[in-house]
Amino acid sequence: MSTSAPSHNQLDTKAEAWSALFSEPMSDLVKRYTSSVFFDKRMWQADIQGSLAHAEMLSAQKIIGADDFASIQKGMAQITSEIEAGSFEWKLDLEDVHLNIEARLTALVGDAGKRLHTGRSRNDQVATDVRLWLRGEIDLIEGLLKELQLSLVEVAAKNVDVILPGFTHLQVAQPVSFGHHMLAYVEMFKRDAERMLDVRKRVNVLPLGSAALAGTTYPLDRERVAKTLGMEGVSQNSLDGVSDRDFAIEFTAAASLCMVHVSRLSEELIIWMSQNFGFIKIADRFTTGSSIMPQKKNPDVPELARGKTGRVVGHLMGLITLMKGQPLAYNKDNQEDKEPLFDTV
CATH class of the missing domain: 1.20.200.10 (Fumarase/aspartase (Central domain))
Known part of the structure; x- marks a missing residue:
């Protein structure tokens, strides 16, 4: 176990969303151990379906702009095409299906992709x-x-x-x-x-x-999202x-x-x-x-x-x-x- 903090050039170049408190990158062993992307990627359709319903609600509630919603829709359509064509690159570093899709969306549509995660975890x-x-x-x-x-x-x-x-x-x-x-x-x-x-x-x-x-x-508006997704109620x-x-x-x-x-x-x-x-x-x-x-x-x-x-x-x-x-x-x-x-x- 290291007893000293790594120098700046030792730190991983890809900053994690939660990395502000951390002085060293995640171990490659831990990445492999905690990653779920190679088995949970089968839920990609559900992930996109849920995200679009969430984005539609955020737009209706004026939490994000109509332009952002349109960009999210366009980006998700492209991601769907890429996954169906087998050209989508699933990355171990991005841990799961959700982060992989969100990272690709942000790469395609910029800040609108980041705003999609507003109000959810x-x-x-x-x-x-x-x-x-x-x-x-x-x-x-x-x-x-x-x-x-x-x-x-x-x-x-x-x-x-x-x-x-x-x-x-x-x-x-x-x-x-x-x-x-x-x-x-x-x-x-x-x-x-x-x-x-x-x-x-x-x-x-x-x-x-x-x-x-x-x-x-x-x-x-959780009830709106539930209705959009055809769900019978909210928790x-x-x-x-x-x-x-x-x-x-x-x-x-x-x-x-x-x-x-x-x-x-x-x-x-x-x-x-x-x-x-x-x-x-x-x-x-x-x-x-x-x-x-x-x-x-x-x-x-x-x-x-x-x-x-x-x-x-x-x-x-x-x-x-x-x-x-x-x-x-x-x-x-x-x-x-x-x-x-x-x-x-």
């Missing part, structure tokens, strides 16, 4: 971005669950008169319709879709305006607004139940196609063989689905443990919410 910004991103993913998942239910209904309709042994304790119990058996999973996935929609209500709440933890003196307490991750835990709990149902169905497919049962055949394009045992046909797809369930359930436990010891308000620990959430989705 990265704390309420990231909380907003995660909610916007997750809301969109929930909508996709809910649609996929409906498609899965319809597929199972189609299979059931074709197999109403096919008789299957019904089991309890994996012992033959009573005969049942194969269609009836399939419809049991339709009910499970129906509950999963309902849970996703219920979780969505609590995801779809706006924390923007909480700033770092205690709000801001700027006359923000009522700024301390909770920046540090709440209940919605991520709740989503992961709903996802865990959904994966349990996927795993149960997968287990039945695996048993049913085994030579001991022989109830079903899985198409060759969904199976693998063996290089030394040519008689084998392996149900790799349902086996992997069954295995991936463990990852999702593990992420639920990880997120609960992440939050259990945190005092109010935001802590850097919360950066660890994203990778398990992204992997769960």
